[in-house]
Amino acid sequence: MFSGVLQAIKVLTILPVKGKKPLSSAGYQLFLVCFPLIGLVVGAFAVIFVRVSYPQLPLFMAWGIPFLWLLLSGATHVNGLAKTVHAAFVTNDQKTRKEVLAGEIVPTGGLAIALTFFSGKIFALSQA
Secondary structure, three states, rough: OOOOHHHHHHHOOOOOOOOOOOHHHHHHHHHHHHHHHHHHHHHHHHHHHHHOOOOOOHHHHHHHHHHHHHHHHHHHHHHHHHHHHHHOOOOOOOOHHHHHHHOOOHHHHHHHHHHHHHHHHHHHHHHH
């Protein structure tokens, strides 16, 4: 019954969640409902972090928020962005693109783009 909730936690965080069986129709519907709610909980941690750290250490907050996001998410979004950028610039061979997206190794060029994006977050927060 709670497989949808567990899948949402597994997708958005690095928490070790069991349950690799495919979701049922009801489980998938629960996943779609819980996905933004779990994201809201992760965002609440970020808000608490900002409220505690900003008055004392605004520059620490500018670095801390992106790193907290990386810590809680396991950098899966940065990894996905890096693979997507790399696959976009691979030759027109569909098979090679699928291999890049399915691979375990993070491509260097895509990682550079993702780190630039990450650095931009830090810069934007430090200006606030």
